Amino acid sequence: MARYTATIDWTLKDGEDFLKGRYSRGHTVGFDGGIEIPASASAHVVGKWAVNEAVDPEEMFVAALSNCHMLTFLHKARLAGFTVGAYHDEPFGVMEEIAPGRMAVTRVTLRPKVSYEGAAPDTAQRQDLHHAAHEECFIANSVKTEVVVEDQG
Secondary structure, X not given: OOOOOEEXXXXXXXXXXXXXXXXXXXXXXXXXXXXXXXXXXOHHHHHHHOOOOOEOHXXXXXXXXXXXXXXXXXXXXXXXXXXXXXEEOOOEEEEEEEEOOEXXXXXXXXXXXXXXXXXXXXXXXXXXXXXXXXXXXXXXXXXXXXXXXXXXX
């Protein structure tokens, strides 16, 4: 069994009124490799109390799904004998109300564009590789959000 960790740190700043909800949602997210990134709630959720220059949990969720799919796809392509030269994705997620007062990211669409060195898979082979990658992606297997892959070639 593997264990994954992160460190989340937030501090109330002078002059903020916590009980009235008037405080920055800006914080940091640190990882075991030593990298620390600025994070915040989404402006769609908390308006002006968000830090627009920071990553929000919904963005991290979409990125994690795309990242996992890519890494699994690269592995599957290698095993199938294809050399991937570049992989680019511009995924997006949709958040909507799932019940009164309850929101969820209900759909994530991955849109990978992959280029190959040498022989490239045909459309059916690419679809098979993406399907196999999706089936093995640890993050996709961990969530109930629908994850869609739109192969961009």
